[in-house]
Amino acid sequence: MANSTLKIASWNINSVRARIDIVERFLREEAPDILCLQETKVVNESFPADMFDRLGYTHRIVNGQRMHHGVAILSKLPIHEDHSHDWQDNGEARHIGAMLDCGFRLENVYIPAGGDIPDPALNPKFGQKLAFLDRMTRWSETLKQPTLLVGDFNIAPLECDVWSHKQLLDVVSHTPIEVETLGRLQASHDWVDLGRRFIPAPERLYTWWSYRAADWAASDRGRRLDHMWASPEIARNAISHKVHEPCRGWLRPSDHVPLVTEFTL
DNA sequence: ATGGCTGGTAGAACCAGA
Numbered sequence: 001m002a003n004s005t006l007k008i009a010s011w012n013i014n015s016v017r018a019r020i021d022i023v024e025r026f027l028r029e030e031a032p033d034i035l036c037l038q039e040t041k042v043v044n045e046s047f048p049a050d051m052f053d054r055l056g057y058t059h060r061i062v063n064g065q066r067m068h069h070g071v072a073i074l075s076k077l078p079i080h081e082d083h084s085h086d087w088q089d090n091g092e093a094r095h096i097g098a099m100l101d102c103g104f105r106l107e108n109v110y111i112p113a114g115g116d117i118p119d120p121a122l123n124p125k126f127g128q129k130l131a132f133l134d135r136m137t138r139w140s141e142t143l144k145q146p147t148l149l150v151g152d153f154n155i156a157p158l159e160c161d162v163w164s165h166k167q168l169l170d171v172v173s174h175t176p177i178e179v180e181t182l183g184r185l186q187a188s189h190d191w192v193d194l195g196r197r198f199i200p201a202p203e204r205l206y207t208w209w210s211y212r213a214a215d216w217a218a219s220d221r222g223r224r225l226d227h228m229w230a231s232p233e234i235a236r237n238a239i240s241h242k243v244h245e246p247c248r249g250w251l252r253p254s255d256h257v258p259l260v261t262e263f264t265l
Numbered sequence: 266a267t268g269g270c271t272g273g274t275a276g277a278a279c280c281a282g283a
Contacts, residue, residue, distance in 0.1 A: 211270040
């Protein structure tokens with residue numbers, strides 16, 4: 001259909017059940033056509049579907065597990081051919097993908113955080129994070145369909161993606177090895193970083209603030225961990241992109257905020 | 266002052282997040 005638009009949101013919600021009320025508020029205020037969630041922390045049988053049904057998000061695919069991780073796509077529009085990759089090869093629920101009627105694929109991913117120590121020899125989780133990215137790169141370099149890749153990447157690649165480049169160089173999420181590994185993934189499909197397409201470096205842009213700050217907004221020690229990457233042919237159709245920073249200040253917030261991109265079709 | 270908190274699950278002097 002000519003001149004129609006498609007609005008897609010992505011949010012690491014840190015438990016969809018604990019935050020069902022602010023998810024509803026976000027959907028009512030922003031009204032995306034599709035919402036991708038990460039860290040749903042719920043098994044599929046217990047996914048809180050009622051609110052999404054009430055608001056018209058009647059199409060959904062969920063890939064959850066007990067306690068941790070978990071991803072979901074909630075949609076007002078039909079979604080098809082759902083599938084999940086296990087890029088860590090350990091059974092964790094960190095990806096779900098779908099085909100949209102407009103002709104492109106939507107891939108929703110929760111890349112591992114990687115633990116505390118940025119050394120695979122001392123910290124297996126860090127090695128698993130790098131291996132996850134390498135497997136994604138193998139997948140990405142053979143991609144043929146136009147694709148939108150969204151989610152919590154758990155890496156802040158640019159200096160202006162963190163509150164202090166110098167102080168975070170040895171902190172997992174901003175180490176040179178992670179940035180290089182993520183760079184290979186980005187190069188493997190010429191992925192367009194929509195965040196930086198619309199808010200170019202060196203402007204400050206964060207999507208996550210620690211719960212531990214006494215005043216997250218005053219200290220503003222944020223990181224840009226969440227991303228939306230588009231195939232070049234899809235990126236050309238992106239007309240707006242927002243990071244919903246005020247959501248960090250809502251009652252009982254997630255430590256991440258939602259990203260929203262609007263496309264013309 | 267980058268863990269100062271948070272959620273899930275158990276019922277913990279826990280685990281994981283990033």
